[in-house]
Amino acid sequence: MDVVEAAVAGLSSVAGPGKQALSVRVSRAATNDDDTWSMVEEPVSPTGRLLDSMWIIVTIGLGAPLDLSVFRAGIDAQLARHPRFRSIQVTDGFKDGNPRWVPATVNLDDHIIVRRLDPAAVAADPDQAVEDYVATLSTLPMDRSRPMWEFHCLDFPTSEATATVALRAHHSLGDSTALLTLLVACTRSVADPTRLPTMPTPARSGQIYAKPRPPASAGARAFVSWLWSCTVLAWNTVMDVVAFLTTVLFISDPHTLFRRSETGGNNLHRKRFVHRTLSLDDVKFIKNTLNCVQVIGFIYVSCTINDVLVGVTSAALSQYYFRNSGDTDMKRLLYFRSILVVNIRPPASLCAILEMIERGNSKDVKWGNRLGYIILPFHIVMHDDPLDYVRAAKRTVDRKKSSLEAIFTNAIGEATLKLFGIKVELCGHPVTFIAPSADVPPQALTIHYQSYNNTIKVILAVDEAQFDHRQLLDDFASSLRSIRDAAVEPRGFNIY
Structure with missing residues (x-):
């Protein structure tokens, strides 16, 4: 089994990337009481529906070995609490038949995936092993009965990083500007871990x-x-x-x-x-x-x-x-x-x-x-x-x-x-x-x-x-x- 086959093994095939929104009802008990939730049954935008078969994939190199408990706590506190990241698209029960964003329960075990790749392939060329694995994300299915985002963690060194994390998110969650902004909100300055990183003010013209x-x-x-x-x-x-x-x-x-x-x-x-x-x-x-x-x-x-x-x-x-x-x-x-x-x-x-x-x-x-x-x-x-x-x-x-x-x-x-x-x-x-x-x-x-x-x-x-x-x-x-x-x-x- 090569590194690509090893990456695919064991993954669920519940729904393919191009399948339509679910015809299911989500119980209101799944709603998080966090005050940030303000999008109950918000219609999926026309642009979001046009992007139904598209995925955003972000590869992130880490400068330290992956500490899963710290990483998990950070995702739970900074990203998983946001409304769009704890909702799914459903169509059942709506007169117009168009999908809505409905709250759903987030189980981090479903969204943080630690992969153990073929040791021989990793030892031979770790950069190629990461590249081969990330390539599989363009064809791997994702379960649409839960929020459509996941982090794939590869905890071995490459030429540029000590460990690698690949984020895959459905494009309807947001465009790259929105998702990268939210991702930056999960980061902190190395010099002062209590504050956000310093970012330049955009100087856009035209x-x-x-x-x-x-x-x-x-x-x-x-x-x-x-x-x-x-x-x-x-x-x-x-x-x-x-x-x-x-x-x-x-x-x-x-x-x-x-x-x-x-x-x-x-x-x-x-x-x-x-x-x-x-x-x-x-x-x-x-x-x-x-x-x-x-x-x-x-x-x-x-x-x-x-x-x-x-x-x-x-x-x-x-x-x-x-x-x-x-x-x-x-x-x-x-x-x-x-x-x-x-x-x-x-x-x-x-x-x-x-x-x-x-x-x-x-x-x-x-x-x-x-x-x-x-x-x-x-x-x-x-x-x-x-x-x-x-x-x-x-x-x-x-x-x-x-x-x-x-x-x-x-x-x-x-x-x-x-x-x-x-x-x-x-x-x-x-x-x-x-x-x-x-x-x-x-x-x-x-x-x-x-x-x-x-x-x-x-x-x-x-x-x-x-x-x-x-x-x-x-x-x-x-x-x-x-x-x-x-x-x-x-x-x-x-x-x-």
Whole structure:
């Protein structure tokens, strides 16, 4: 029995990941009397129902051996008390037939799973053993008669951690922003275990966050600039929404290495969840270098970390494509379209949200899935200057920032369903890395970035039958290096 078979052995097969909400009644005796419960029989949101077959999987590296009693107590005190994590979806007894969130009893023995893998496989390659086990989480069933979340604990050292914990949660519980915020609420500062970790205040910008009208004292020029920005915002929004609907209804991308292979029916291949550590200092260096050279007339143009990461992604996918496709025309610009998920919550201080959770006011926090989508084209081409990947990414992202496409796609998705049917500790254990991802069945490739301390994790969820995931991770690392090396060389100014 290899490590994957050992991981699967003994697991229940009560219900598959794609099954619908239960047709059962839950006794009111199961309700917890905690004051934080405020969601009795709350309808599952349309977005939550759309995400019925999707799972969020977060791999967490611990810097100390797993102390199960301490970990269990922390999960019980900090996470299991929240309403969404002690409820299930039921349909029986409701006139409209739509699922509701109903309280249920939480037995931590069902949700904290300690796995003993094949000793020979662990001894031979512990990193591979963890990777193989986490890959099984994309196909393992989960019992929908209890709250749909679980921690899988692997208590052996790897190259990056002393022990590993994998969280699997149903996507309807919340999007990655909501779940990671709640997960951070379970952590504490290593320097002071009595307080939450110090988190930076988000500095989000862009037209999607409502540029306010300038006061009269600002003068006519400021008013004209504001009026022009509103006009551009409206035009871009209309064009993007039309393009989104046209893409969904009529347009199909040609087959490339990045499009999901047709397997017939719903027999999708298993996903692998892999990650690689990148240097945040290198990303900042590239950003700062481009900030020094990009000008439009006399207007300073700011490059962001996200611009750099989109450029690195484009470069990595280009390298992978031309190596594996057989296409030799590396200067011919190809496009393929991706879906970029956008958090449409208004800008808010993460610290303020964490404090509300800490005070027991989690009902005041917007849980669930507050997601919009934008179509983000990726350029597949081999540039002579690696910095051109970031410049092209910046032009694309800047254009998308001046649009409300994400808000409209969120509304369209919900309306369609209605009409048609810093160093921290996790529960007493120091964290060495966090690698969040998601199992999205229709997609062959899903990419996440997560920054922590002075590093960035690139996390891939890949169809293991379609991708050489190690080679693709190497392409991300080499692309960042080549762009960083290009930023070191003096190249003069780039006038747009």
